[in-house]
Amino acid sequence: MSANDLQKEIIILIGDSQMVGEENWRKSRWGNNHMGPQLERILAERGAKVVRISRGASGVHFWIKTLRGEYSGKLQTKKTKAWTLDFLRKQKPTQIIVSLGGNDSGRGHKYFKYYAGPLMKELKHLTSNVTWFGPGPGRNKRSHRYRTRADKALQEIAIQAKVIYISMLDWVSKDSRLKGLSPKQIRYDGIHYKDFPAKCYAEAIAKNIRTTL
Numbered sequence: 001m002s003a004n005d006l007q008k009e010i011i012i013l014i015g016d017s018q019m020v021g022e023e024n025w026r027k028s029r030w031g032n033n034h035m036g037p038q039l040e041r042i043l044a045e046r047g048a049k050v051v052r053i054s055r056g057a058s059g060v061h062f063w064i065k066t067l068r069g070e071y072s073g074k075l076q077t078k079k080t081k082a083w084t085l086d087f088l089r090k091q092k093p094t095q096i097i098v099s100l101g102g103n104d105s106g107r108g109h110k111y112f113k114y115y116a117g118p119l120m121k122e123l124k125h126l127t128s129n130v131t132w133f134g135p136g137p138g139r140n141k142r143s144h145r146y147r148t149r150a151d152k153a154l155q156e157i158a159i160q161a162k163v164i165y166i167s168m169l170d171w172v173s174k175d176s177r178l179k180g181l182s183p184k185q186i187r188y189d190g191i192h193y194k195d196f197p198a199k200c201y202a203e204a205i206a207k208n209i210r211t212t213l
Helices: 035-045 060-067 085-090 109-126 141-161 195-206
Strands: 010-015 049-054 095-099 130-133 164-166
Touching (some): 035 195, 085 109, 095 109, 109 130, 109 141
Parallel strands (some): 095 130
16 A cells, blocks of 8 residues: 555545544544544545544444434434435545444344445445445453354345445454553453554554555
């Protein structure tokens, strides 16, 4: 990958709390050191124009309903109301990157088929280049088992929708730079990554993002 390999790309990033972060960190407890802002910076440094939209606690139900203008639940804000399919279309994306699955890990295959399937298809209508990154590893054996089940369901649905799917269940164990760190050093609250671990997470995703032009 060259320094400007994404120079002509317009990339939309969609995600949950792992993707959340604000440059004006004094107005947000998330700051700009979580995975999402770091991923945005990495892609921008490679020349891409990046549009990042994210909502904590969100999953496939929130995103398909929000993009269709049908969501009215507790996660809705003035900002999320603007995130419609029309909004995404106006960005003229060359590719869309999705990072979801952790908040849905307790759901079954039928749930994913009902919500993730249509979401993938709607995104494919906007650009043929859609890549979906599944949930990261669970914090204990039980949560990891749930995330493994969600990962399998999402991968099967992605194949049907002709969406590129990349499992992220083992990205931590594959990164030698994180070996020797305690679970709390890697995920400060048991769920989220920040600072160096978040940078590693962003890099693990970014290395799979290539030019489509």
